[in-house]
Amino acid sequence: MGWWRHWRYGGGDRHGVVTLLVCFCLLQVAAGKTFPRDAAALRQLKAALDPSSLTPGSCISSWDFAAADPCDSLFSAASFTCGFRCDAVDSAGFSRVTDVALDSAGYSGKLSPAIWSLPYLQTLDLPDNELHGSVPLPPRGGGAVLRRLRRMTLSRNAFSGKIPLSELPALEELFLDGNRFSGPIPSPPPLRSLRRLEIQMNNLSGGLPELGSMPGLLYLDASDNLLSGDLPPSLPPSLVQLSLRNNLLRGPLAGDLVEALPNMQVLDLSHNRISGELPAALFAHPALQQLTLSHNQFTALPPPPRWWWWHPAPMSSQLVAVDLGHNLLTGMLPLGMLTAMPRLTALVLEDNRLSGMIPLEYALRVVAGLVGGGAAGVAPLARLVLAGNYLCGPIPGPLTAMKEGDALVSLANNCLLSCPEIFFFCQGAAQKQPQVCHIFNPLVP
Numbered sequence: 001m002g003w004w005r006h007w008r009y010g011g012g013d014r015h016g017v018v019t020l021l022v023c024f025c026l027l028q029v030a031a032g033k034t035f036p037r038d039a040a041a042l043r044q045l046k047a048a049l050d051p052s053s054l055t056p057g058s059c060i061s062s063w064d065f066a067a068a069d070p071c072d073s074l075f076s077a078a079s080f081t082c083g084f085r086c087d088a089v090d091s092a093g094f095s096r097v098t099d100v101a102l103d104s105a106g107y108s109g110k111l112s113p114a115i116w117s118l119p120y121l122q123t124l125d126l127p128d129n130e131l132h133g134s135v136p137l138p139p140r141g142g143g144a145v146l147r148r149l150r151r152m153t154l155s156r157n158a159f160s161g162k163i164p165l166s167e168l169p170a171l172e173e174l175f176l177d178g179n180r181f182s183g184p185i186p187s188p189p190p191l192r193s194l195r196r197l198e199i200q201m202n203n204l205s206g207g208l209p210e211l212g213s214m215p216g217l218l219y220l221d222a223s224d225n226l227l228s229g230d231l232p233p234s235l236p237p238s239l240v241q242l243s244l245r246n247n248l249l250r251g252p253l254a255g256d257l258v259e260a261l262p263n264m265q266v267l268d269l270s271h272n273r274i275s276g277e278l279p280a281a282l283f284a285h286p287a288l289q290q291l292t293l294s295h296n297q298f299t300a301l302p303p304p305p306r307w308w309w310w311h312p313a314p315m316s317s318q319l320v321a322v323d324l325g326h327n328l329l330t331g332m333l334p335l336g337m338l339t340a341m342p343r344l345t346a347l348v349l350e351d352n353r354l355s356g357m358i359p360l361e362y363a364l365r366v367v368a369g370l371v372g373g374g375a376a377g378v379a380p381l382a383r384l385v386l387a388g389n390y391l392c393g394p395i396p397g398p399l400t401a402m403k404e405g406d407a408l409v410s411l412a413n414n415c416l417l418s419c420p421e422i423f424f425f426c427q428g429a430a431q432k433q434p435q436v437c438h439i440f441n442p443l444v445p
Contacts, residue, residue, distance in 0.1 A: 034071040034086065035094035041114040042070055042084065042097065049109035053130070058105035059083030071095035088120045096120035098148075104128035111135055111159075119145050127155040127175070134161030138168070146170075154179065155198070163199060165189060177201050177221070185222070188213050200224050200243070208232050208244070223247070223268070231274070234260060241266040245292070248273060253293075255279030268292040270323070278302055278324070283340060289320045294348065298327040301334060321346040325385065330440070332356030333391070338365050342378045350410065351388035355440040358386065358411075363396030366407050380407075387412040387428065390440035395419060395426075415441060 046060050054061040063070070064079040071086035072095075085099040097118050107129040113136035115124065135154065138146055149168050156178035163181050167189040173196045184206030185199070190213045197214070200223040207229035211217065217236040221243040230251035235242070240263050250273040258264075258281040267282075270292045280302035282291060319341045329352040338344060338361055368380040387410040394417050399409065404424035411419055412428040415437035419426035 033094060034069050035090065035096055038086075038095075038097045038118055038120075039065065039070055041112075041117050044112040044114035045100070048112035049107050053106055053108040055105055058107070059103045060105075060107065071097070090120075099123045099125075101125040102129065106130055108132065111154075116146060120148055121146060122148050123151045123153075124149065125151070125153040126157065127153050129157050132158040132160065135159050135164040137164055138166050150193075151175075162186065163202075163204065165191075167191070169193060172196070174198070185209050185227075192216060195219065197221070208249075210234075211236055231257065231269075233257065237261060237263070239264055243268040244272070245269065246271040250274060252276035253279060253282075253298075255281040258282055258285065262287060264288050265318075266290045269296065271295040273297055275299065275328075283317055283319065285318070286316055287318060289318050289343075291319060291321070292323045294323045294325040294327070296327050298324065298329060300331060301329060317341045317343070319344050320379075321383075323348040325350040325352070327352050329354055333359055333362065333386075335359050335361070338362065338381070345379050345381060346383035347381060348383070348385040349389065350385045353440055354386070354389040354391060355415075356391065357393035358391055358396050360396050360398075362386075363398040366409060367398045367402065370402070370406050383408045385410045387414065389413075390415050390432070390437055392437060392441045393417060395423070399423070399425065 042063065043065055046063050049060065059082040062079060062081040063083070068079040070080050070084070083100065083102050084097055086095040087098040088096040090096055098120050099122055100115065100118070101123060102125065104127065109131060110133040111126070111131055116136070116138040131154070147169055150170050151173040152171065153175040155175045158180055160180040160182065162183050163176060163185055165186055165188050168191065170193050171191055172193050174194060175198045177198045178201045180203060181199070182203040182205065185204055185208065187209045188211065192213070192215060194214050194217055196219040197217060198219070198221045200221045202225055204222070204225040204227060206227065208222065208227060208231070210232065212234070214236055216238055218238055218240045220239060220241070223243045223245040225247055227244065227247040227249060229249065231249060231253060233254070234257065237260055239261050242264065243266070245268045249269070253269070253274055253276065258279055264285065265287050267288060267290070271294070273296065274293070275297040277300040278293070278298050282288065283302065317340055320343050322344065325348045329349070331354065333354060333356065362381070362384060365381045366384055368378070384407070391411070392415040395411065400423065402409065402425070409425040410428060411425050413430070413432065415432050419431050421427050
């Protein structure tokens with residue numbers, strides 16, 4: 001208080017102190033004041049929503065523009081409890097909106113195009129609400145304005161119309177899953193920063209477009225749509241995870257496509273109409289860990305000379321889980337198949353047309369984990385599902401010592417000589433009749 005007394009009783013430069021105080025206060029006001037266009041965008045965002053969905057306690061229900069300035073945290077805490085952040089100040093001292101993240105409060109209504117007039121916006125998160133209608137695209141050249149937007153999440157709403165793809169130079173994550181978007185996926189504009197694209201659980205149709213404009217894409221999920229046509233001849237080589245399950249895709253799976261994705265770790269093309277021979281490149285892939293191709297129309301495994309363990313160029317398969325169930329695979333279980341995949345812990349081949357005897361190596365790989373044996377660096381099989389084929393001959397001896405719970409094994413509905421239900425792996429369905437077994441096993445009487 002010494003400086004105050006000194007000023008009050010005549011000492012010091014009172015005018016100078018007053019000037020400093022005024023300047024300080026002006027700086028505080030400027031730094032706390034929202035840029036007018038940003039405040040207007042927030043008002044329009046609220047105005048576009050159905051008032052009946054602004055339930056008490058929700059973020060937007062607290063927005064009172066008449067009571068306080070949105071970005072003034074000192075005075076607006078009671079009027080703007082949540083829903084956005086103002087973490088930037090422009091050269092004029094105005095606070096700018098950087099993030100809009102609404103709570104999952106069941107907001108209904110439409111998304112105001114004013115959202116694209118926030119040039120400092122970095123994230124737009126509106127998931128798990130009931131927003132509907134089309135998503136307005138940024139104005140032409142909007143990428144130059146929205147150069148800071150990194151993540152947009154519109155998941156699990158009721159948005160419809162075309163997929164909203166626009167040139168956004170900084171966009172890294174785009175979540176549009178769980179909506180009602182329809183029609184073909186448009187050829188994407190340059191999205192060189194995009195790392196993750198999730199458009200699953202919509203009504204998208206047509207083929208998968210060329211994605212060369214997304215050279216850094218790591219994750220793509222377009223599952224649960226109505227996509228049709230052949231698989232594209234090429235995809236971004238940066239892809240780590242690709243999921244196109246539950247669509248209407250057809251045609252072959254080319255080995256060249258697989259080899260051109262050297263970083264792929266997870267591939268899920270299940271529940272489609274893809275056919276032909278499985279490419280050997282899948283089982284020699286240097287990075288692939290999870291392969292799910294069930295419920296398709298594949299007819300053949302690769303010819304054995306390409307992937308037997310004594311192949312002159314040993315394979316370095318990283319596969320951990322393989323699901324090829326519910327296809328049209330014929331032929332015998334390949335010898336050396338498991339040796340070529342030392343990390344494999346789950347193999348599903350149920351409901352195919354495989355025939356012949358079960359190689360001993362399959363049984364030994366299962367029981368290896370129970371007795372602590374097996375080759376060094378070779379994982380035991382915790383899941384082996386061969387039910388619903390035409391496998392014949394005796395049960396491999398090592399399996400008969402297993403107890404339920406040791407591993408998940410199923411040999412039901414085959415053509416085995418004897419598979420009594422006292423063995424848990426025989427339960428679920430009886431073995432096929434001999435006349436049926438003879439179709440795929442001519443030596444079976």
